[in-house]
Amino acid sequence: MGEKYDVIVLGAGPAGLTAGIYLSRARVKTLIIDSGTAGGQMVMSYNVANYPGVETTSGWDISQTMLRQAKTFGCKVMTQSPVTGMNLSGEDKWVEVEDEGRFYAHAVITATGGVPRELGMESEQRFMGTGISYCATCDGDFFTDKEIVAIGGGNSALEEAVGLTKYASKVTIVHEFNEFQAQPWIVEEARKNEKIHFLMAQDIIEFTGTDHLETVIVASKETGERTLIPAEGCFIFIGYVPNTAVFKGILELNERGELIADRQMNTSVPGVFAAGDLREKRFRQITTSVADGTIAALSAIEFLQQRADSSPV
């Protein structure tokens, strides 16, 4: 029999680390397992300016603080630990980690987050954090009075593009089709906004600049004609990929692969909770993940208590 915990948390992003802080502080024996680095998507943010109580910090620094806080209360954290299998049903759930074996717990919190969908271009990687962003709420303010591009044509793309006009002097929406997939009301709102310009049926060819993004090069799908759009920022809104492949067939997911959980963060399996960006929800921020992590931890504590109360003496 492998090592036993009360709760195993999968994922050490802000949701998982917050759950770890609450659980360990409540003297619940907790193990966090992350297949990558602690901090999750936060470590990709060079400047976090919207976390209450912390005026401005780097994503790396806030990640390290959360990690330290969890460990201070006794939480065990394993990083760079790929999960190779799991059994989430029944009383004794287990998670198997490469080269480490099985870890057992009565409750599991899934907090494996996700990643914004990328275009997959080399030049996109080059300007990530120096002009290219996937989060208007996080980075919009950095482009005050600047000309920017927004790529995408769904609801979030148009809503975010409209939101970005609060900061930018001009927003050019570039979309791959001639029609938007977004709801008519938001398309109309975008069309009425004088700061928004449209380039439809375009392929993205390249992002160029020196140290920082300067130009987005696109080409018409119909004529092949190239347009060079001067832009200090480019926001890519082409979807989101939740890290839930490992839960397929085990927990209920929606058609986009997002994990379904109720307001107490209960998933479709008793004793398994979800927190953060992996779950079906509209807003994905550090604060919303931290809130989910808190609720999942408190729900898990309640679950363990009810389980103990109903166990035969």
Ligand SMILES: Cc1cc2nc3c(=O)[nH]c(=O)nc-3n(C[C@H](O)[C@H](O)[C@H](O)COP(=O)(O)OP(=O)(O)OC[C@H]3O[C@@H](n4cnc5c(N)ncnc54)[C@H](O)[C@@H]3O)c2cc1C
């Ligand atoms: C570039 C960028 C900038 C951002 N800036 C801001 C900002 O300024 N302010 C803000 O509020 N939000 C910002 N966000 C959004 C914010 O970072 C996310 O909403 C938040 O990190 C989500 O937290 P999470 O814990 O749910 O998931 P994540 O942060 O995605 O963490 C999930 C963790 O799970 C791990 N994992 C994945 N799969 C597995 C598996 N199978 N087994 C074990 N572990 C696994 C990952 O390695 C990761 O560490 C930004 C996002 C990006 C991409």
